[in-house]
Amino acid sequence: MNNSIPLSSVPQLTKENYGKWSIQMKALLGSLEVWEIVEKGYNEVEAEEEEGLAQVQKESLRKSRKKISKPYFGYIKEFNHMKRLGKIACATTAKQAWEFLQNSFKGDEKVKRVRLQTLRGEFESLQKTESESVSDYYSRVLSIVNQLKRNGETMDDIRGVEKILRSLDSRFDYIVVAIEESKDLSTMTIDELTGSLQAHEERLNKKKKEVDLDQALQSKLSLNEKKGDFKN
Incomplete structure (x- = not known):
């Protein structure tokens, strides 16, 4: 045999x-x-x-x-x-x-172990800035994740999901709490999380535009009122 x-x-x-x-x-x-x-x-x-x-x-x-x-x-x-x-x-x-x-x-x-240690440090230090879009931050995270995988690191989605949730800027505090309380993070993919965050970001941006427009109108009205007072 x-x-x-x-x-x-x-x-x-x-x-x-x-x-x-x-x-x-x-x-x-x-x-x-x-x-x-x-x-x-x-x-x-x-x-x-x-x-x-x-x-x-x-x-x-x-x-x-x-x-x-x-x-x-x-x-x-x-x-x-x-x-x-x-x-x-x-x-x-x-x-x-x-x-x-x-x-x-x-x-x-040996070289791979050193490289992995460096990449792990970069991954842990990732932090989204307030001026950075969700899409741009996702790209940064994904770049490090892919490098880790290429160097032999086991990277499941939950690790990436948890990292993103704890590294967002303060504007996302509310949505982070909502996601953690309503979703099962162990089954959520990074793409799904990113989609939810982008939807929240769009609402924030829309609200900001409305506030900015309202402030611009208020400023214009105030300016017109001042001009009227000056003529009188």
């Missing part, structure tokens, strides 16, 4: 998926019973030394040779299409190729 994992289940290696890729590749090579050779390496036995081996040892050696003669080394190369890792072609064994990938991506992981 063949219990090997299909090659199609292993994705091509990219800068973003090394962790998942390495787990799936280990599972594949393990199912093919060659992971130990990849992990520990294989040392060829000289002909003279082979002559002195017991039959059981010779049979074990024959099986090992059969395993490494198959294109498992090629699998590691095949799933790597990154140009910057072209040095993998210089590796002469699967162990060397695997170790090269490990060492290379350890550096990448």
Whole structure:
């Protein structure tokens, strides 16, 4: 019975998926019973030394040779299409190729962790200004969220929704309370929240225009009254 994992289940290696890729590749090579050779390496036995081996040892050696003669080394190369890792072609064994990938991506992981810490700080410090529109603020939030996701951060909608609600300017205090009391935030999407906030913003802007117009009319009336008093 063949219990090997299909090659199609292993994705091509990219800068973003090394962790998942390495787990799936280990599972594949393990199912093919060659992971130990990849992990520990294989040392060829000289002909003279082979002559002195017991039959059981010779049979074990024959099986090992059969395993490494198959294109498992090629699998590691095949799933790597990154140009910057072209040095993998210089590796002469699967162990060397695997170790090269490990060492290379350890550096990448460190850079990613630092980048994630920076982005998390930027996300937490986000704050909507009074002069900023809901649409513009949403774009700023979404930009940081997408960067976090690209760097491996798990970002569900509720995290974004809660962040936006607690970072709005004071003009939105009333609608924030209304949303928190009437909506289930765990099922609300960022787009739905943004739609509600934009509707509230339009009402605020409309009210402001009405107030501004009323003030302009009052100023005009006051000015006319003063002109009338002056003529008298």
